Amino acid sequence: MANHGWLPHDGKNIDLATIQSAFEAAMGFSTESFVGITQEALTVSTTGNSSTFNLQDLAHHNAIEHDGSLSRNDAFFGDDLHFNPVIWATTALRYGIRVPFSSPVITVETAAKARAARVKDAKLVNPAFNLTSQAGSIGETSVFLTAFWDESAGGVPKNYARVLFEEERIPYAEGFVKGNRTLADVVAMISKVGAVKV
Incomplete structure (x- = not known):
């Protein structure tokens, strides 16, 4: 922002x-x-x-x-602040971004599984991996889903995610229009993401 x-x-x-x-x-x-x-x-x-x-x-x-970010490296490897295109490429693939003929949106299930897979990947390569609580990681995904959710499409448009992560901007030019979101909406999304079997 x-x-x-x-x-x-x-x-x-x-x-x-x-x-x-x-x-x-x-x-x-x-x-x-x-x-x-x-x-x-x-x-x-x-x-x-x-x-x-x-x-x-x-x-x-x-x-x-925290460790296991969808688009940043873990602190153990040095730069945990800046966008990491290699890590993001794996997340984007899991989201189905740029996958021909796939759904145009990221569903709760897709997002939850991509998040869990990224945490698993980080655990495998980071000898100092420490995610003190899954809540922060799930919460992050839930805020992203809540912010950009398109009710009529049943998910977040993939192009919104691409722009947000790759270009670090809010996807207004791609059609995003702010809604009316509350803390209760975020909490409800946290429950949905946490309920996905991963």
């Missing part, structure tokens, strides 16, 4: 009100939706102000950032 100007371009000194305003304006999330995750971010803040954090702080390992 910093790329769109919803958050400060320099990624610095972000407070709860800024997060609430940005997520509502950019994606239609209600103000209570990201209170918890903002409070988590504040615990690793490097700003010197207990009510603000910098986006860079989110790379602090095992706070919000």
